[in-house]
Amino acid sequence: MVSMVAMATDIMLPTLSIIGEDLGITDPNHTKLVVSSLFGGLALGQLLAGLISDSIGRKVTIYLGFIIFIVGCLISVTATSLDAMLIGRVLQGFGAASPRIITVAIIRDSYKGRAMARIMSIMMAIFILVPAIAPAISQILITNINWQATFYFLIAMAAIGLV
Secondary structure (H helix, E strand, O other), X not given: OOHHHHHHHHOOHHHHHHXXXXXXXXXXXXXXXXXXXXXXXXXXXXXHHHHHHHHHOHHHHHHHHHHHHHHHHHHHHOOOOHHHHHHHHHHHHHHHHHHHHHHHHHHHHHOOHHHHHHHHXXXXXXXXXXXXXXXXXXXXXXXXXXXXXXXXXXXXXXXXHHO
């Protein structure tokens, strides 16, 4: 669940120029907004995720986060303009914040001392590994299918997390 943010960020890197062409973006700097808009949603989501989970529960908040993330992916995959793409990416970041933040809270709630440090180390190792493999996954998807396949891959990851 923690790797969703890293995957959603780094899987886009090889696709930026292709997305720019398909959406008719003439300024290459504007395609970078596809990455940075995710962080805008993530920042806002992190502010709210903890408060919401304290009110309605951690599990429900994680589920809502995954659903919002999937909706953002669906908006992005069907985007025909940069504005629609950015709305989808902001929603993806907002949705990914809940699983990211609440996973850490669950670990802190469940473990203490060395056990917590061990689990956090494993979690960080996975988080560090994802940026290394995400561009390769993206390249395979865009070479064999299209750039939209990267969003379907993210939807599949979120669906697995939901289950």
